[in-house]
């Protein structure tokens with residue numbers, strides 16, 4: 001087990017270095033993403049569906065980000081996933097396509113998923129606290145987070161993940177209902193209405209600062225242990 005974890009850690013580190021050297025995008029084709037949202041009847045009983053929420057998001061003008069966005073990004077994945085990953089907001093690639101986490105950070109996130117036996121098409125849902133791209137990838141403003149938060153809460157009520165992994169400060173603060181920074185929030189398991197929450201750094205931050213890799217690895221191991229425990233108790 002230790003050898004496997006060590007191997008996976010080396011893989012993650014190597015990928016980070018490839019990305020920092022600008023090599024990964026050319027050596028590895030973009031990950032193919034299959035969007036697979038199950039019909040409403042499988043995950044809920046007579047209430048709203050993810051598709052209805054996505055339709056509202058596509059037409060939303062509740063904050064100023066609607067003026068500069070190209071395409072809102074409601075999120076993608078399966079209902080009742082092992083993990084719902086929640087990031088900050090769409091970047092340039094996501095804004096062009098409407099698909100979450102498909103730029104460099106998203107490709108790096110796919111490596112994290114693989115390291116703990118997850119993949120987007122079978123056992124994950126990936127979303128953001130902000131559905132429209134902030135101009136220039138700036139931090140989301142508090143009023144934008146407040147305006148967009150109800151969509152995420154409604155999505156969570158339908159998606160019902162086994163655990164939540166929050167990526168970065170803003171998502172961690174929203175889901176953990178805390179003002180603390182990510183350095184203080186990560187390293188322990190929180191709870192969102194009974195769902196375990198594992199905060200960790202945003203993949204973009206780790207690509208900028210490789211010193212964060214060890215902390216992320218510890219967070220992923222914590223998440224994997226939680227998933228194993230949930231599976232044992234099912």
Ligand code: SF4
Pocket residue numbers: 057060061062063064065066072130131132144147148
């Ligand atoms: S960021 Fe959220 S609240 Fe603001 S316009 Fe987009 S969907 Fe609406």
